Amino acid sequence: MSLAHSAGPERWPTHRLLSIAARLDELRINRNLTHLGLTKGSLDVLEAVADLEPVSVSDLAALLCVSKQSLGRVVRRLQGLGFLSRERSDDRRYTDIRLTPDGRKALATAETLVQGLTQSRPDTESALRLDLERYIRDLRM
Helix, strand or coil: CCHHHCCCHHHCCHHHHHHHHHHHHHHHHHHHHHHHCCCHHHHHHHHHHHHHCCECHHHHHHHHCCCHHHHHHHHHHHHHCCCEEEEECCCCCCEEEEECHHHHHHHHHHHHHHHHHHCCCHHHHHHHHHHHHHHHHHHHC
16 A cells, blocks of 8 residues: 555554654754754753763663663663763763763754754644653553
8 A cells, every 4th residue: 555545643542643743853953963963862961960960871771761772772872972971870880971061062953953842833732742741651650
């Protein structure tokens, strides 16, 4: 069946709507972050580290709902770009992750770019955010 003949979004289940909307949003954001060496996923990591630093890989993975292995790859890449640093915590079993000064600059630039992408639809974005925040809180219970 061609795309032109398939059922439209109004007939899709919620999980498909969320999944496709997220992929389309991620593609749009990735196109705008490429020149910074970032992706939507790596931006999520930088934002979470900024909110929680110092933070462990385990805590970061739990917050972002990803595996420690997947997160480890992203952290190593961001560390290679000079955006994150890792150092042993006081408890030698753990490593603390922190933003570097270059990471803070990259994060600020990326957030400005992404914010500019949503300003064309502020009412739609605001209503969607509130609904998604409620939905996520309900799913985490």
